Amino acid sequence: MRPTDAPPLIGALDIGSSKVSALVCTTDEEGRLRVLGTGQRQSRGVKRGFVTDMEATEVAVREAVEQAERMSGQTIEDVWASFGAGGLSSGLATVEVEIGGHQVEPSDVDELLRSGRDAVDRPGQVVLHANPALYTIDDVQGVRSPVGMHASRLGVDIHVVAADEAPLRNVDLTIRQAHLGVRAIVASPVAAGLACLSTEERDLGVALIELGAEVTNVSLHAGGMLVGLRSIPLGAKDITDDIAAAFGVRRRDAERVKCYHGSAMTSPRDNHEVVEALPMGAEDGAEPLRIPRAQFMTVIRQRVEQVTAEVESALKDLGFVKPVGHQVVLTGGGAELKNIADYMQGVLGRAVRVGRPRQLTGLPDAHSGPAFASLVGLALLAGQGTGDIRDLALPTGRPAGPSGGWIGRLVAAMRGGR
Numbered sequence: 001m002r003p004t005d006a007p008p009l010i011g012a013l014d015i016g017s018s019k020v021s022a023l024v025c026t027t028d029e030e031g032r033l034r035v036l037g038t039g040q041r042q043s044r045g046v047k048r049g050f051v052t053d054m055e056a057t058e059v060a061v062r063e064a065v066e067q068a069e070r071m072s073g074q075t076i077e078d079v080w081a082s083f084g085a086g087g088l089s090s091g092l093a094t095v096e097v098e099i100g101g102h103q104v105e106p107s108d109v110d111e112l113l114r115s116g117r118d119a120v121d122r123p124g125q126v127v128l129h130a131n132p133a134l135y136t137i138d139d140v141q142g143v144r145s146p147v148g149m150h151a152s153r154l155g156v157d158i159h160v161v162a163a164d165e166a167p168l169r170n171v172d173l174t175i176r177q178a179h180l181g182v183r184a185i186v187a188s189p190v191a192a193g194l195a196c197l198s199t200e201e202r203d204l205g206v207a208l209i210e211l212g213a214e215v216t217n218v219s220l221h222a223g224g225m226l227v228g229l230r231s232i233p234l235g236a237k238d239i240t241d242d243i244a245a246a247f248g249v250r251r252r253d254a255e256r257v258k259c260y261h262g263s264a265m266t267s268p269r270d271n272h273e274v275v276e277a278l279p280m281g282a283e284d285g286a287e288p289l290r291i292p293r294a295q296f297m298t299v300i301r302q303r304v305e306q307v308t309a310e311v312e313s314a315l316k317d318l319g320f321v322k323p324v325g326h327q328v329v330l331t332g333g334g335a336e337l338k339n340i341a342d343y344m345q346g347v348l349g350r351a352v353r354v355g356r357p358r359q360l361t362g363l364p365d366a367h368s369g370p371a372f373a374s375l376v377g378l379a380l381l382a383g384q385g386t387g388d389i390r391d392l393a394l395p396t397g398r399p400a401g402p403s404g405g406w407i408g409r410l411v412a413a414m415r416g417g418r
């Protein structure tokens, strides 16, 4: 039994297209996260980030969570889950209220945020994040804290991240069928951004590319929040499938060849090396095919070029064109492909680095790579308790814990002024 005064347990769950991963952690006396257990299972019922087979996904969720629970010696009741498929959207809602020239008081801000409740609504979508950004006082924009200032009109820009309702409900239902509560559902780029971008980067402006197995999410972060995103239905698994199809080899071998011998950059040495892989349908121990490295590098390169071109156009679309100093951070399992950051840097013409999740006490090495950015980010969001996640739970979900500040006010307002 855990003592009743022990810090609460946090459960994080990332349901990806290739893996389902879980993490159990708690906070120490200084409020820092301490990981108690992790678990992982192959994902079998998720396509391009969408749950397409609830039963298979539920089993993977249950097993991954049980593994993390066993390692931690604890049992969790609910999880913070990620959502990273297409159908995520971000936008800005602006609201304004009349103040009548007096000094702005906290209650005016409450009223403003309450009136933002309708403004952030998106038909057919669930609002996952609604972060008040900057305030306007009369016609003066960019006010960080309006309380105490005189104004006739008070306004606020609210950054909204929303997702299509049906796929989100499927995630919610799958988790509940695994006998877990859903504490919150977080947009994957929000979680990954928190895990592998520095506070300064998130403040000054940075692009994050989460190269997953079947989905690549491109998001812009500025002013400490996510300000734009695009989802590309392509990922690192497409490279595996290309290799398997091009050479008629088993998927498992194609994956191994990609991870151990693959690279995003070609080299003259490729002409002198061969890699071995078993043909499709062959038994273990059968005679392998010998593929010249240059040939499979061509296959990898074609897909990498396509994904990079899509990323480039998403960045343009999002207005990430200037200043060139702003960098790009690459995360997700696909960021492990050798030289991918160098290749993208050449094409995008700006600094690209691989983003690994922030080191947490007790986080095993096996869960410290870029593929675990979202998982770690979920734990960080849960641990830091900032209000931008209080509006995440689906209408049927349990509300998140208490939080203060403007964001907490917005959430309180969105929940009907409680």
Ligand SMILES: Nc1ncnc2c1ncn2[C@@H]1O[C@H](COP(=O)(O)OP(=O)(O)OP(=O)(O)O)[C@@H](O)[C@H]1O
Binding pocket: 015, 016, 017, 018, 019, 020, 043, 048, 049, 084, 211, 212, 213, 214, 215, 216, 235, 236, 237, 238, 240, 255, 258, 259, 260, 262, 332, 333, 334, 335, 336, 337, 338, 370, 371, 372
């Ligand atoms: N060393 C490596 N080289 C190339 N690819 C790699 C390497 N390591 C992992 N990957 C790829 O990363 C992908 C898994 O990434 P990740 O775990 O981020 O995906 P996911 O979260 O399951 O899926 P998604 O987010 O797309 O729904 C796999 O396709 C895997 O082949």
Ligand SMILES: [Mg+2]
Binding pocket: 015, 016, 017, 084, 188, 212, 213, 332, 374
């Ligand atoms: Mg993922």
